[in-house]
Amino acid sequence: MDPWLAGFAGGLIIGIAAAAFLLVNGRVLGVSGVLGGIVDGSGRGSLGESIALLAGMALVPAIAAAIAGGTETGLTANPVLLVLGGLAVGLGTRLAFGCTSGHGVCGVARLSRRGLTATVTFVGAGFVTMALLRGVLGVI
């Protein structure tokens, strides 16, 4: 399949899942919010639901990848990059109360001012980081 078409199809599935979480469970599908709520205890009231969401999110792709005979992930094995990247993503998304799903998909879909601000900022920061670290320094 054309990667653009696969991207659009994958996106539609993501959006349908987020739409279902809103209308069926009455919650915004923001993964950093769900994860962060478990980590810092603020999501105590919906713990079972949150864990079930994450379990499905991890299990179904694992099964699909096994059926497909493995899948490509270019994930780095550099522990310094993994720890720094993980810390930055965790801290940043919880300060901003949202990530690619909560702000980028759910927020932008209703033209939220916070969602649009966050999305422009994290995509912009990603562009700058990549330009510096890959384009100029050649380290990632």
Place this chain on the structure above:
Amino acid sequence: MRPVAAFLIGGLFGLGLLIGGMTDTDRVQNWLDIFGAWDPTLAFVMGGAILPMAVAWRVAAARGRAGGAAALGGPLPEPRDYRPIDRDLVTGSALFGVGWALVGLCPGPSVAVLGFGGWPAWLFLAAMAAGMAGARFLRRGLPDPDPVCG
């Protein structure tokens, strides 16, 4: 019933991430590499995801105005910003963008990749959880009483 629905929805969401290429960190990093080998695929993922969600918000707003609830009960989130645009939103998002570029994973795909990404996926998740736990000490405002994302 709520956890069952959440499990199925999570599975669907993870499958979408896999099909859309969000678990392929090379693809994500190339999408951020606008001056290099730029790969526009992720813009199509984003666009595809926003369409059903835009419809869902309209349905939720109409249902909410009519006094309706979510299908499994409980109030529907209102389509409004629960917080102002503040410094935490901008600095947090900038920090997130840096981390996203460093590894090529954002929170959703970091969960979806756990079953086939090996130990690096688990190390990233542990570091991300530590960062999330630390956020409450750096927030300028009061701790958030309402965990609504957005």
